[in-house]
Amino acid sequence: MAKYIIRYGAMRFIGVFSARAKDEYVRDDKVIIRTKRGLEVGEVLCEATDEAVAQLNDPAFGSIMRAMSAEDEKQMLHMLGDTQREVETVRRVIGEMNLPMQLVDVEHLFGGERVVVYYLAESRVDFRDLVKALASELQTRIEMRQIGVRDEAKLLADYGDCGKPVCCNTHLSEMPPVSMRMAKLQKATLDPTKISGRCGRLKCCLRYEYDTYEELQRDLPPIGSDIVTGSGRGRVLNHEILAGQLLVRMEDNRNIMIDASEVLTVLKRGNGSTGGSSRRGKRRDKKDAPDEGGNPNQSNPEATED
Known part of the structure; x- marks a missing residue:
């Protein structure tokens, strides 16, 4: 019996559904499914392979009743x-x-x-x-x-500032936590009107590349580090993380941009970073933007009535 991953409902739930014997479906097929809520319309995303199911967090389960007909x-x-x-x-x-x-x-x-x-x-x-x-x-x-304001956007929003349909109403099955630290590390503008989504909270897309930025930053001497390069000694003032470059103030007070590979030795490591890793920066980040993916933004069923 084949199984498929299907998206359904206004909140775009994701679940694993079993097809009837010999029934086969492909991506984007519309089907009638039975969930714990009742009969619903679903959209086939892919076959439920072990690898695909492993990517899901607490998926729902159910059965596929039939392909959607003209009468449906x-x-x-x-x-x-x-x-x-x-x-x-x-x-x-x-x-x-x-x-x-x-x-x-x-x-x-x-x-x-x-x-x-x-x-x-x-x-x-x-x-x-x-x-x-x-x-x-x-x-x-x-x-x-x-529900919370992020779920409201998921239900009602159409297009984001990028000109494409909002992520929460297309491919996102869960809305990840987003903080100001992510915007600072990626050197995004800190203007709230430009980094806020349709829900008024920080944009979910700030989360997408954050892990990559963190990984690349770990290979760079922290801001404030005293380093030795082929051109002499200097102090790291800033990072260009994706380019793998450092803004360095040399002993003669010149500010130059160098490649990280030109660093011969780190004499003294600084404790600052563009990601707010200093103690002071952490306190500020926590105050400015607490976790924006927590429980207040998750939908919670409260009551039903027959």
Whole structure:
């Protein structure tokens, strides 16, 4: 029995799903799957080889019911057409109950088993009466899911500053933690308006090359190091990490750029770096930008109602 990795749901979950005997699928095929939430529409990403599954963190599991048919597409379009009505209904009921929450989106599962309501709130909300009212009006099971601002962007954002679709709504299955230290090490501008994504938090793409920068920086003498080169002694002022170059102030007060391979000896290692590795820099980084991938930005199911 073949297995495939499939992406599904408004939050773009990733799971491993078993196909029926002799059924075969290729990338981008649309399929009807059964998850723990019910019947849903999924998109085939690849075959679930051992190597591919090893890359997933706590994947969901389920089964592939069938390839998506023309009738299924009509049903999905009809369901999507009802979504706006459901959004208006949920927003109206929230307003009538004067609840301290902000509606973000509504997801109606393909099989009609439930409607998932995504919302923002600064504190815990008692929405038991809301769930009962919505279950009565929409005639289905209601699931309330509190999310963070990064998940809001994942649901609603379209394009980033780069001109491409936002990463959180395309290839990212998890949103990695991002800190100001990553921006400083890569010498990105520290202007918040330029390094913040559609969610208002630091851009996820700052995380992509950070490990490479850290690895390359380890091979360079730290800033403040006293070194000996073929041209004499000097002190490291700065790094050009990707180029493998150092900005050095020589004994005659000239500032020159040299290749790291020209360093003959490190007489005294400095304790500073562009990544904020000094004690003072660490305190500042922690204050400026705590981990932006923590629990407050993860979606959390809270209640359902039949």
